[in-house]
Amino acid sequence: xxxxxxxxxxxxxxxxxxxxxxxxxxxxxxxxxxxxxxxxxxxxxxxxxxxxxxxxxxxxxxxxxxxxxxxxxxxxxxxxxxxxxxxxxxxxxxxxxx
Ligand SMILES: [Zn+2]
Numbered sequence: 001x002x003x004x005x006x007x008x009x010x011x012x013x014x015x016x017x018x019x020x021x022x023x024x025x026x027x028x029x030x031x032x033x034x035x036x037x038x039x040x041x042x043x044x045x046x047x048x049x050x051x052x053x054x055x056x057x058x059x060x061x062x063x064x065x066x067x068x069x070x071x072x073x074x075x076x077x078x079x080x081x082x083x084x085x086x087x088x089x090x091x092x093x094x095x096x097x098x
Contacts, residue, residue: 005018006019006020060074062074065077067081071084072084
């Protein structure tokens with residue numbers, strides 16, 4: 001991956017060297033594949049950690065709305081909370097619309 005001179009242009013008092021860097025197609029292909037995958041994984045991990053942090057603080061994992069007043073469903077985005085899902089799964093008499 002060393003640059004090599006492509007051209008040497010010279011004139012009165014001016015000398016210009018043009019260099020070219022080359023990369024194997026395998027390296028370019030790996031960069032094209034792994035960089036977007038790494039960015040997508042980073043975004044996914046960030047969203048998961050943010051949702052876990054919000055849930056631990058009693059906030060809606062999706063939008064961050066305070067769920068103290070409505071423990072079964074978020075009033076901002078309408079997402080059923082884990083308490084509502086657990087109640088629905090454990091006690092079929094409670095019907096929670098989704
Ligand atoms: Zn919400």
